[in-house]
Amino acid sequence: MCGRTACSLGADNLRRACAYRDRRGGRRQPEWVGAERYRPSYNKGPQSRGPVLLSRRHLHQDADSSERVLMDMRWGLVPSWFKKDDPSKMPFNTSNCRSDTMLKKSSYKGALLKGKRCVVLADGFYEWQQQSTGKQPYFIYFPQPKDTVAEGKEGDEEWKGWRLLTMAGIFDCWEPPAGGEPLYTYTIITVDASKDVSFIHHRQVRVRKGQGMPAILDGDEAIRKWLDFAEVPTQEAVKLIQPTENIVFHPVSTFVNSTRNDTPECLAPIELGAK
Numbered sequence: 310m311c312g313r314t315a316c317s318l319g320a321d322n323l324r325r326a327c328a329y330r331d332r333r334g335g336r337r338q339p340e341w342v343g344a345e346r347y348r349p350s351y352n353k354g355p356q357s358r359g360p361v362l363l364s365r366r367h368l369h370q371d372a373d374s375s376e377r378v379l380m381d382m383r384w385g386l387v388p389s390w391f392k393k394d395d396p397s398k399m400p401f402n403t404s405n406c407r408s409d410t411m412l413k414k415s416s417y418k419g420a421l422l423k424g425k426r427c428v429v430l431a432d433g434f435y436e437w438q439q440q441s442t443g444k445q446p447y448f449i450y451f452p453q454p455k456d457t458v459a460e461g462k463e464g465d466e467e468w469k470g471w472r473l474l475t476m477a478g479i480f481d482c483w484e485p486p487a488g489g490e491p492l493y494t495y496t497i498i499t500v501d502a503s504k505d506v507s508f509i510h511h512r513q514v515r516v517r518k519g520q521g522m523p524a525i526l527d528g529d530e531a532i533r534k535w536l537d538f539a540e541v542p543t544q545e546a547v548k549l550i551q552p553t554e555n556i557v558f559h560p561v562s563t564f565v566n567s568t569r570n571d572t573p574e575c576l577a578p579i580e581l582g583a584k
Contacts, residue, residue: 311404311405311434311436311476311497311499311522311523312354312355312404312405312435313352313353313354313434313435313565313568314353314359314429314431314432314433314434314435315350315351315352315353315431315432315433315434315435315448315575315576316349316350316353316359316360316430316431316432316473317349317350317351317432317573318349318432318470318471318473319349320341320344320347322468322470323347323349323360323379323430323473324338324339324341324344324379325338325468325470326468326470326471326472326473327339327362327377327379327430327473328467328468329377329529329532329533330529331373331375331376332373332375339362339376339377339378339379340365340376340377340378340379341378341379342368342378342379342380343380343381344379344381346358346381347360347381350571351432351565351571351572351573351574351575351576352565352568352570352571352575353384353431353568354384354568355384355385355402355404356383356384356385356404357383357384357568358381358382358383358384359381359382359384359429359430359431359495360379360380360381360382360429360430361379361380361381361382361427361428361429361430361478361480361495362377362378362379362427362428362430362475362532362536363377363378363380363425363426363427363428363480363536364376364377364378364424364426364536364537364538364539365377365378366538366539367424367425374537374538374539374540375533375536375537375540377536380493382427382480382493382494382495383492383493383494383495384404384494384495384496384497385399385402385403385404385494385495385496386403386404386406386416386417386420386479386480386481386494386495386496387399387403387481387483387492387494388415388416388419388420388481388483389419389420389481389482389483389484390415390419391483392486393486394485394486394487396483396492396494401416403416403417403494403496404496404497405496405497405498405499406479406496406497406498406499407498407499408498408499408500408524408547408550411479411498411547412543412547416496417479417496420479420480420481421479421543422543424538424539424543425479425480425481425538426477426478426479426480426535426536426538426546427478427479427480427495427536428475428476428477428478428526428532428535428536429475429476429477429478429495429497429523430473430474430475430476431473431474431476432450432471432473432474432576433448433449433450433451433474433576434448434449434450434474434476434522434523435447435448435449435561435565435575435576436449436522436558443563444563444566445560445563445581446560446561446562446563446565446566447558447559447560447561448558448559448560448561448565448575448576448578449474449522449556449557449558450474450556450557450558451472451473451474451527451555451556451557452472452555452556452557453471453472454469454472456469474523474525474556475525475526475527475531475532476497476498476523476524476525476526477497477498477523477524477525477526477535477549477550478495478496478497478498479495479496479498480493480494480495480496481493481494481495497523497524498523498524498550499521499522499523499524500521500522500523500524500550500551500552501521501522501552502521502522502552503521503522503552503553503554503556521552522552524549524550524551524552525553525555525556526549527553527555531549534546534549535549559578559579560578560579560580560581561575561576561577561578561579562574562575562577562579
């Protein structure tokens with residue numbers, strides 16, 4: 310499963326890091342919707358808010374479906390059909406959605422068939438390995454280019470900062486029965502763990518099928534197909550949901566165990582066995 314992430318870029322740099330080629334081949338950045346709500350974090354857990362990419366057509370029906378917007382949504386999907394007046398009364402956990410049941414469970418099926426596909430953005434995610442002395446956390450992320458810099462320069466034509474991890478998600482929009490502001494929420498799709506990180510999910514933990522790690526979309530073509538619901542039908546898009554081997558990881562301090570801790574120390578590499 311994926312129960313903790315980090316996304317430390319500020320709103321402007323996050324937008325720059327999500328630059329893409331439009332249908333005409335032009336380079337552009339996604340429009341930010343509600344950027345004022347976004348808060349960077351080194352330690353995000355379910356029910357917190359996080360940045361996602363989605364097709365602009367979800368918000369503007371006459372928009373080109375290949376255009377992208379950035380939104381800050383709450384982690385933990387609340388289906389549009391949920392009838393109670395408080396979304397916190399959801400009777401089950403919807404922070405993750407198993408790939409093998411996403412077209413079967415009512416919480417996700419309706420939104421997925423309506424094309425409500427999104428890309429959840431993060432520096433990376435955390436996983437814990439069960440050991441005899443307790444649980445050891447690891448930070449998992451895309452391999453970074455050699456010319457990666459801490460912060461891309463404002464004038465750079467291309468983003469040269471951290472390569473964001475791009476995870477496949479499903480979103481929905483819930484409206485309070487008594488009226489009020491709609492709530493946008495998302496879930497992260499999970500797949501079997503790749504060989505490289507499967508050792509973290511020790512067999513004694515008995516991870517269920519489809520629950521090992523987030524479904525990662527590697528490269529802009531995969532992102533394009535996942536987001537463009539008008540051009541790529543559901544049955545074609547779900548073929549993108551596969552484990553990836555293109556990830557790296559390092560152990561981090563148990564400092565990250567508490568979501569109250571939210572500093573760069575959360576994802577800083579440590580040396581195992583060092584005293």
